[in-house]
Amino acid sequence: MEKKIPYKIYLDEQEMPRQWYNVRADMKKKPQPLLNPGTLQPVTLEELSGIFCEELAKQELDDTTPYFDIPDEIRNFYKMYRPSPLVRAYCLEEKLQTPAHIYYKFEGNNTSGSHKLNSAIAQAYYAKKQGLKGVTTETGAGQWGTALSMACSYLDLDCQVYMVKCSYEQKPFRREVMRTYGAQVTSSPSMNTEVGRRINAEFPGTTGSLGCAISEAVEAATTQQGYRYVLGSVLAQVLLHQSVIGLEAKAALDKYGVKADMIIGCAGGGSNLGGLISPFAGQMLRGEADYEIIAVEPASCPSLTRGTYAYDFCDTGKVCPLAKMYTLGSGFIPSANHAGGLRYHGMSSTVSELYDQGLVKARSVEQTEVFKAAQYFACVEGILPAPESSHAIKVAIDEAEKCKETGAAKNIVFGLTGTGYFDMVAYQRYNDGEMSDYIPTDEELAASFAQLPKVE
Amino acid sequence: MEKKIPYKIYLDEQEMPRQWYNVRADMKKKPQPLLNPGTLQPVTLEELSGIFCEELAKQELDDTTPYFDIPDEIRNFYKMYRPSPLVRAYCLEEKLQTPAHIYYKFEGNNTSGSHKLNSAIAQAYYAKKQGLKGVTTETGAGQWGTALSMACSYLDLDCQVYMVKCSYEQKPFRREVMRTYGAQVTSSPSMNTEVGRRINAEFPGTTGSLGCAISEAVEAATTQQGYRYVLGSVLAQVLLHQSVIGLEAKAALDKYGVKADMIIGCAGGGSNLGGLISPFAGQMLRGEADYEIIAVEPASCPSLTRGTYAYDFCDTGKVCPLAKMYTLGSGFIPSANHAGGLRYHGMSSTVSELYDQGLVKARSVEQTEVFKAAQYFACVEGILPAPESSHAIKVAIDEAEKCKETGAAKNIVFGLTGTGYFDMVAYQRYNDGEMSDYIPTDEELAASFAQLPKVE
Numbered sequence: 001m002e003k004k005i006p007y008k009i010y011l012d013e014q015e016m017p018r019q020w021y022n023v024r025a026d027m028k029k030k031p032q033p034l035l036n037p038g039t040l041q042p043v044t045l046e047e048l049s050g051i052f053c054e055e056l057a058k059q060e061l062d063d064t065t066p067y068f069d070i071p072d073e074i075r076n077f078y079k080m081y082r083p084s085p086l087v088r089a090y091c092l093e094e095k096l097q098t099p100a101h102i103y104y105k106f107e108g109n110n111t112s113g114s115h116k117l118n119s120a121i122a123q124a125y126y127a128k129k130q131g132l133k134g135v136t137t138e139t140g141a142g143q144w145g146t147a148l149s150m151a152c153s154y155l156d157l158d159c160q161v162y163m164v165k166c167s168y169e170q171k172p173f174r175r176e177v178m179r180t181y182g183a184q185v186t187s188s189p190s191m192n193t194e195v196g197r198r199i200n201a202e203f204p205g206t207t208g209s210l211g212c213a214i215s216e217a218v219e220a221a222t223t224q225q226g227y228r229y230v231l232g233s234v235l236a237q238v239l240l241h242q243s244v245i246g247l248e249a250k251a252a253l254d255k256y257g258v259k260a261d262m263i264i265g266c267a268g269g270g271s272n273l274g275g276l277i278s279p280f281a282g283q284m285l286r287g288e289a290d291y292e293i294i295a296v297e298p299a300s301c302p303s304l305t306r307g308t309y310a311y312d313f314c315d316t317g318k319v320c321p322l323a324k325m326y327t328l329g330s331g332f333i334p335s336a337n338h339a340g341g342l343r344y345h346g347m348s349s350t351v352s353e354l355y356d357q358g359l360v361k362a363r364s365v366e367q368t369e370v371f372k373a374a375q376y377f378a379c380v381e382g383i384l385p386a387p388e389s390s391h392a393i394k395v396a397i398d399e400a401e402k403c404k405e406t407g408a409a410k411n412i413v414f415g416l417t418g419t420g421y422f423d424m425v426a427y428q429r430y431n432d433g434e435m436s437d438y439i440p441t442d443e444e445l446a447a448s449f450a451q452l453p454k455v456e
Numbered sequence: 457m458e459k460k461i462p463y464k465i466y467l468d469e470q471e472m473p474r475q476w477y478n479v480r481a482d483m484k485k486k487p488q489p490l491l492n493p494g495t496l497q498p499v500t501l502e503e504l505s506g507i508f509c510e511e512l513a514k515q516e517l518d519d520t521t522p523y524f525d526i527p528d529e530i531r532n533f534y535k536m537y538r539p540s541p542l543v544r545a546y547c548l549e550e551k552l553q554t555p556a557h558i559y560y561k562f563e564g565n566n567t568s569g570s571h572k573l574n575s576a577i578a579q580a581y582y583a584k585k586q587g588l589k590g591v592t593t594e595t596g597a598g599q600w601g602t603a604l605s606m607a608c609s610y611l612d613l614d615c616q617v618y619m620v621k622c623s624y625e626q627k628p629f630r631r632e633v634m635r636t637y638g639a640q641v642t643s644s645p646s647m648n649t650e651v652g653r654r655i656n657a658e659f660p661g662t663t664g665s666l667g668c669a670i671s672e673a674v675e676a677a678t679t680q681q682g683y684r685y686v687l688g689s690v691l692a693q694v695l696l697h698q699s700v701i702g703l704e705a706k707a708a709l710d711k712y713g714v715k716a717d718m719i720i721g722c723a724g725g726g727s728n729l730g731g732l733i734s735p736f737a738g739q740m741l742r743g744e745a746d747y748e749i750i751a752v753e754p755a756s757c758p759s760l761t762r763g764t765y766a767y768d769f770c771d772t773g774k775v776c777p778l779a780k781m782y783t784l785g786s787g788f789i790p791s792a793n794h795a796g797g798l799r800y801h802g803m804s805s806t807v808s809e810l811y812d813q814g815l816v817k818a819r820s821v822e823q824t825e826v827f828k829a830a831q832y833f834a835c836v837e838g839i840l841p842a843p844e845s846s847h848a849i850k851v852a853i854d855e856a857e858k859c860k861e862t863g864a865a866k867n868i869v870f871g872l873t874g875t876g877y878f879d880m881v882a883y884q885r886y887n888d889g890e891m892s893d894y895i896p897t898d899e900e901l902a903a904s905f906a907q908l909p910k911v912e
Contacts, residue, residue: 007535079463080838111840153835173880379609382536384567424629
């Protein structure tokens, strides 16, 4: 018999996870290793340590250790905004008149506005511990850059953010949050780096791209003494840190004797989804339980549902290691009408492999439907969601509607990764009826696949 | 002996207050009654019910009933974002190296971004219960309008917001949040109302004022069938609803055996401060305990520290009842360089009377110092505060610094009313070193006082 479940389940601080969980350790068939882009051989710890902090490089390459202790300093930082609530969506259930029980793990209750902070503090911590002066990174919409600037400010670490020029100019508020946290925010392409100067010369007036910003950030990290590059998604280390989401969600469900039937998360690079599903996927891999896990991606950037499983460059600049992943090709850029994040061309190797093994299913949704679900949710549950998170909301509502037809009282859990306070331009387009959808054609994708690197 | 206090104290849902507390009931000398602006006689329930919902008009006039039951529907709504956490600022204490214990009641964890939602849902609920079609209001920066639109959307009530034209144009994101919640947002002065048309004709190209927006909202409420006007601060009914802040804060402190020494809140119209201090002031009034209560206001709009205690108009349009309050004169407008809210010319009658009786002290602070404290707090505690809330932060830090000198381990509690995510223009000015201070001259204030209505 279930105990009476409150609107918001907050774990006590003592119940907060003390270890991150590395789902790769329980995978019989592991994700394929990262490859050195020059030699096409698996990258070594030494090679990776030139770009990433050593401890993070170790985490990246370790696919056998199931648990990593969370250092006390990181746990103390977590206590400022964690444990995050697992919310029972009573209001949404009532509005939908569904027999389903809907839960969401809400990661937006911190100033970065998303789950990104979970990995930002970990990466900043290991950089500090290694005695580094600072870190460099890129940011598109600005969530990751904000999270990193918060973590660096806390640890008194220099933070250099290369922000895609069009976002830098169109999202000045995100930029100002980062500056308030002491970060140096540079519009990319800039004149600070070799690659930036080259791109500016070649394409005068360019508004930049994430790929270019990555290349600038990597160059800045490798050419300044005491700096390393950090990345907010895709990597196995990031999924490891983000496992705190799933571990807390599972502990909260266990506390009330609730068994999830379905776990839904939005998927861009895969860090939120990977973190949320980790402990549940681990149970499935160990044969202890079964869940329906659904990754939701934008129809305009459908790496799982329409991508190909192959080695590809992680960045458009082709300076980072290659990863085997579901990908649309590193040159793929979502249509200009695409709002919000989830615009990465590939999917984390770990999530890709779980998908390939059938443990994770995938669904793609169009953005006008996503914003419709977002607005509905905002009015009913009182939280204005990020466009990214709203992909999961859309499918959770769809599934709750199905339960209404079948009468099944399923327990649906989804990840609400963040808030949409800095996405009001997109909401305005939706409010004004000016939002449109775009689905890439088969021809477009085929042309992009043709550019994939030849690895075998 | 104190129990180990977590970073965040969350009350259980069952511990959430079931009644609001009306501090006027414990005041021997009551706040002076509202006056009808035409007759200069105390307003009657009948007169007030033409503008406000009847239940709210009753609450406004009742200065003897100590407790009002919180209806279940409102409590259920509260459960979406309450109980709000009382945070032990361990990180701030450590950074300051102070022996003081610092706590803050954080009201920013909801999409309206502030405490305003506590009264918005109450006012919307009584409007719905009375069978009304909708409500009208004004908004300046947009916090109150956002809160009201969220409450109305939840209850399926029409919401018409008159937004001061300069904010409407300069803060399009706040406007879009309101629109996302289904509110009709009109730039004020508009052509919808008699008073709007008159002001537009008289002052072509005006960017509007709060006083004008109030007049438009009141006219819209009284000329449409099934509408009433609602207001987010100043009124006794609003302080009543906001008492939930103080009641929760006190319950959380009591739970851990902590006795506050000092309670600090920012003060504009007085609703947040009044709500936070209510139960503590009640204890003082009943002779049960003693606290140092400090209201913090901007030096550029110093109604308590430099105002006069007199009857004045609540609105610049002079259509609302008169209130006895500490006021700068209803024609007073803070200097154009003033950022954020806390720009109201007067102070809630209840807070004014408590101040006059010496139970509340007041301090004024300049805005560059306020933003400096805001940035410091953001980096250390991970929450980017609203400019309004940062007035309380500034004084809390000052007091913690004093404790460092004296060695006193005081328990300092302050109200963190909201987040600054929609105030990045002001933060940008601060980041760019372009923020300045302004203190009105004695001559300015004297000229404003000379315009006060003659009431005796």
